[in-house]
Amino acid sequence: MSSTTIDSRRRGFSLSEYATCLTGIVWREGLRFLHQRERFVSALVRPLVWLFIFAVGFRQVLGIYIIPPYETYILYEVYIAPGLMAMIQLFNGMQSSLSMVYDREMGNMRTLLVSPLPRWYLLFCKLLAGTAVSLLQVYAFLLIAWLWDIAPPPIGYLTVLPALVLSGLMLGSLGMLISSGIKQLENFAGVMNFVIFPMFFASSALYPLWRVQEGSPMLYYLCQANPFTHAVELIRFALYGHVNWISLAVVGSCTIAFMIGAIYAYDPSRGLARRMPPGGET
Amino acid sequence: MIAHDAAIAAEPASDITTRQDHAVAPALSIETVSHAYGSRRALSEVSFTVAPASFTALLGLNGAGKSTLFSLITRLFGIQSGRIRIIGHDIGATPGEALRLMGVVFQPRTLDLDLSLMQNLLYHAALHGIARREATARGRALLERIGLADRALSKVRDLSGGQMRRLEIARALLHRPRLLLLDEPTVGLDVKARADIISHVRQLVTEQGISVLWATHLFDEITSSDDVVVLHQGCVLAGGQVARVIAEAGAQDINSAFMRLTAGTTKPRSSEA
The missing domain is CATH 3.40.50.300 (P-loop containing nucleotide triphosphate hydrolases)
Structure with missing residues (x-):
């Protein structure tokens, strides 16, 4: 067959091309989120049920002493608010990964993956987009919580932002890592049970760890090893203008590890694609 | 050439x-x-x-x-x-x-059904690093060519199978492969x-x-x-x-x-x- 001239367009990509790509992915994720109003409502209802019903019911059962970062006695609902913020991000991270499995089954994922920009960057943009969506949900929750008299210092709303970005990235990349290993949408329910619930309950979201230690030292160590605990504590401290350095280190390291794992899993020569034919065909 | x-x-x-x-x-x-x-x-x-x-x-x-x-x-x-x-x-x-x-049209549909035709094109353009203004102009021209210019703001969900395919081909051409x-x-x-x-x-x-x-x-x-x-x-x-x-x-x-x-x-x- 005949031949043509080599088209040697410039190599690499400019910064503005990278920025355009990021903006486009975040924009699309935002549009999808706005189109799924029920997702937004359920993302808010879930923590509010915990706040309005569970926390009020437990208020008398579980007294909270003065523990850092709190400087005074606090109500139980004040204690669990950061845990619920992290829970929103946990669900959002898993939801994003669910949508990646869905996208992959439906074929939309291919649109993303055939972009000429480096794949690690595309996945990173996807993570940032998911985190941005989780921030919308968390701040909507904080607004309602404020009406419920859960009012951290005003500066806390700002200082918590970097903590939320980091924890959002960690939970998003965990979700992405999990999504790469799921072959079908139906398998996802099991993962929700095996990941979300154990992570949430074996953490400091609902009860301070010193109380857990009194009940079961083993569970205490398990909670300590749970990255979600550190996401909760990072958010809790940041919301009151403090930094929990240990949590910051754990969340930062886990973010990097999960992200590398997810990027590795989506590498065409190793992970995802190798295991399955496209759409079950050849 | x-x-x-x-x-x-x-x-x-x-x-x-x-x-x-x-x-x-x-x-x-x-x-x-x-x-x-x-x-x-x-x-x-x-x-x-x-x-x-x-x-x-x-x-x-x-x-x-x-x-x-x-x-x-x-x-x-x-x-x-x-x-x-x-x-x-x-x-x-x-x-x-x-x-x-390279432009690709995959066998399964790969459009966002809840987004408009133009939004689908703009998303694809962004994935190729094409700036918004340029992408909009190219998108309009391509929609014109496939006879769907007046549907630019409609949701993809409302298109017929053939129209969706034409849109996918237009999308694949957006970055001029x-x-x-x-x-x-x-x-x-x-x-x-x-x-x-x-x-x-x-x-x-x-x-x-x-x-x-x-x-x-x-x-x-x-x-x-x-x-x-x-x-x-x-x-x-x-x-x-x-x-x-x-x-x-x-x-x-x-x-x-x-x-x-x-x-x-x-x-x-x-x-x-």
Whole structure:
């Protein structure tokens, strides 16, 4: 067959091309989120049920002493608010990964993956987009919580932002890592049970760890090893203008590890694609 | 070499001047590519080329390995053995350059149904780093060309199957690729929609010099002046201009040529990788 001239367009990509790509992915994720109003409502209802019903019911059962970062006695609902913020991000991270499995089954994922920009960057943009969506949900929750008299210092709303970005990235990349290993949408329910619930309950979201230690030292160590605990504590401290350095280190390291794992899993020569034919065909 | 039509003519001069044609290469070159899913071999030593400004049909029954080959060309899968080059760019070594020159229409629909036509195009443009203003202009021109300009703000969900396919082709052209890959794009469409899409893609070849690889199992989509690659059970049985493949097989038409070529192949689909 005949031949043509080599088209040697410039190599690499400019910064503005990278920025355009990021903006486009975040924009699309935002549009999808706005189109799924029920997702937004359920993302808010879930923590509010915990706040309005569970926390009020437990208020008398579980007294909270003065523990850092709190400087005074606090109500139980004040204690669990950061845990619920992290829970929103946990669900959002898993939801994003669910949508990646869905996208992959439906074929939309291919649109993303055939972009000429480096794949690690595309996945990173996807993570940032998911985190941005989780921030919308968390701040909507904080607004309602404020009406419920859960009012951290005003500066806390700002200082918590970097903590939320980091924890959002960690939970998003965990979700992405999990999504790469799921072959079908139906398998996802099991993962929700095996990941979300154990992570949430074996953490400091609902009860301070010193109380857990009194009940079961083993569970205490398990909670300590749970990255979600550190996401909760990072958010809790940041919301009151403090930094929990240990949590910051754990969340930062886990973010990097999960992200590398997810990027590795989506590498065409190793992970995802190798295991399955496209759409079950050849 | 490339004749741009009105829709594509807005290409800035800087883009054109950055292309320095200094060597010759096929639009697509597949060199001894094999692929296996575990112990199941899907492709076996597949080699062929797609000439520039040609319409090359990749003909094969369901399960012949067409979709696997598409996934390898588009880098959804890593290449296990062999080599794939797009206009001289190795998809494994320089995927960015190779993917930039390629437009793809996958067999399953890959549009966001809840977004508008224009939003789908803008998202694709962003994934190629094309700035918003430029993307909007290109998107409008392409929608105009496929007769869907007045539906730009409608949700994709409201389109017919044929319209969705036309939109997907427009989207694949948004970044001005030189090679267009289409994986069974007419599956599930009615006769008129099929004819529209085939004639649209053929126009792209003749008017814009785009090279097309068109995977299909429908013989009536191929004409005698096309190039064809016959893929069967993961192996290339014949390749070249349709008329020549028919003559070499001693057949009357491509349908009977295909039957003759595949008649003697009793190789089982599964074999050790």
